[in-house]
Amino acid sequence: MLKLYHSPQSRSMRPRWLLEEIGAPYELVRVDLGKQEHKTPQYLQIHPHGPVPALVDGDLTLIESAAICAYLADKFPARAAWRPRVGHAGARPLLPVDVLQRWRRSSRRCCRCS
Numbered sequence: 617m618l619k620l621y622h623s624p625q626s627r628s629m630r631p632r633w634l635l636e637e638i639g640a641p642y643e644l645v646r647v648d649l650g651k652q653e654h655k656t657p658q659y660l661q662i663h664p665h666g667p668v669p670a671l672v673d674g675d676l677t678l679i680e681s682a683a684i685c686a687y688l689a690d691k692f693p694a695r696a697a698w699r700p701r702v703g704h705a706g707a708r709p710l711l712p713v714d715v716l717q718r719w720r721r722s723s724r725r726c727c728r729c730s
């Protein structure tokens with residue numbers, strides 16, 4: 617199972633958000649930056665420099681939120697169908713109107729906003 621090392625309100629929200637969007641099963645490991653948990657020898661074995669996020673997938677350990685997101689999009693292509701593909705015939709820059717249309721298509725009222 618994928619394991620994401622995460623601290624709330626940090627850059628690790630990027631891969632966490634993506635994991636939720638694509639619905640991939642993962643284990644969340646909270647790293648308390650306030651308690652310096654990212655400086656412990658155990659965490660430094662996972663990420664030698666200490667910051668979150670880090671993603672462990674079997675023998676593979678990834679750091680850098682953008683790299684982790686790119687890896688997840690590659691690993692779950694069917695669930696990340698929104699991903700623009702470089703060189704694809706239909707590829708064009710994503711415009712704000714596209715984002716709005718996608719949001720309108722996919723948005724449902726959530727219980728907290730009504």
Ligand SMILES: N[C@@H](CCC(=O)N[C@@H](CS)C(=O)NCC(=O)O)C(=O)O
Pocket residue numbers: 625626627628649654666667668669679680681682
């Ligand atoms: N470029 C890295 C930045 C990671 C980063 O700076 N993480 C911060 C939280 S947003 C952190 O863990 N800081 C604690 C530290 O470096 O001591 C990424 O996007 O993954």
